[in-house]
Amino acid sequence: MVHAAAFPGAPCYGGSIQKIISKACKETEIYLNNQVDGILVENMHDIPYIQSKHFGPETTAIMTRICTEIGKIVPENVPCGIQILTGGNREALAVAKACNFNFIRSEGFVFSHIGDEGLINADAGLILRYRKNIDAEDILIFTDIKKKHSSHSITSDISLIETAKAAEYFLSDGIILTGTSTGSPADMQELNDLKNNSGLPIIIGSGVTCNNVKDYLDAEAFIIGSHFKNNGFWKNDVSHERVKSFMNVLKEIRH
Template identity: 30%
Template sequence: MNRWRQLFGERRPLIGVIHLPPLPGSPGWGGDMAAVEARALADAQAYVGGGATAVLVENFGDHPFFPHQVPPETVAAMGRIATAVVQTVSLPVGINVLRNDGAAALAVAVASGAQFIRVNVLSGAMVTDQGLIQGCAAPLLRQRRLLAADGATDGVAVLADVLVKHALPLAPLPMHVAVQDTLARGGADGVIVSGDSTGTPVEPEVLQQARHGAQGAPVLIGSGFGPATADRLGPLCDGVIVASALKQDGRLWNPVDPQRVAQLRSRFHP
């Protein structure tokens, strides 16, 4: 909770996702890092202009994703982009290395000055389109300690998905139990709850179960939050991570629209 409060205080953050185009080594790589960086910085500035609370840099264009460790060229590219974003905006910056390379995300965060990471599977085991992904809490939290990034007020916060989207648990697990395990046994600083897939809203009942299991720890919405769901879901969470709803025309790969950011920010009060 101390790391969370250091980042956001008593605010309920609206975290805008910077979807990076394909990076070096991925099938869709276009060969121009300067263009990737320019696009990332433009989106970051649009989030700032619209009043977002934080931004999250993510290698969304690198599909198909590695289930665990990404190659060095991905880490290097994300380090370059993350550093540029940190130096450009005055907001907290987070890192997500898909599909589940928490070690790479932490390394990029420490090197760039980013302040939090998102980990899709911190605890438990999930069956995904990348195969079986197992939790990485044990090595990740030890790595955070070794990198001196685990300070109570100045460390890198870990926000972890619980029963993450585009995946199914290896064995049935109630949401409140999964949340308890992720926080108490996995060491997360906050949890993220999503619908079944990108852009799909989470059910209010699921959010209530997550809040019950969190016992006061931060619970964020990780998908499907937008103008159509803000009034219904907003009061049930401590923060939101948003991408598609904040792009021009609501299309995933369009640039971020600062007017959409401002409009959603006005619907999601601190």
């Protein structure tokens, strides 16, 4: 995860677009120097988040600028993706198309839920049609199900498996399983249930560390943010040592 600093207009914006870009590129270089398998860029510091219907043009513009610069330093064989909080799935597709990125992380793909930002409605039909309209069908859409930082009481009668099957039926390219919050480990039983009942690739979207990575080897991929930061805290800078240690553990497992 490359957690971009707060964008213009967000309460935590620091006053310099160039600093946002430079920091994102520096973190990308740390990851590349440690041979990570992919890069995912996110406007994590735009707290408090707003729903995509309230975005100004600057959100898409700044993300495009950041991803353009990151694209210049990432080798072609390293896949890159985008998530724009909150629920900026069409915006993310547009940026990915403009920057030749490979995938997006989508919130609210199937079934509504209540997030910190309010009601998030399902948009699979809208974003898949948008992807078709802009000739971006080579861009994969990986979708959160029963996502973290959210209440799912309005869909409490719909199981995780049923949600995953709905995502598959609605043409998701892969499902993302998380814990309840940022840095919180995903439930291993839920991973096992998904492996046995879903035909989609499964990505673990939170809580993977050096200590527990062996527990999640049945997943196809991991999205790692907090564990790679100094002291394991999402607001801190990426730590070269923590990334290196994790990749060394992963290399040992792979061999």
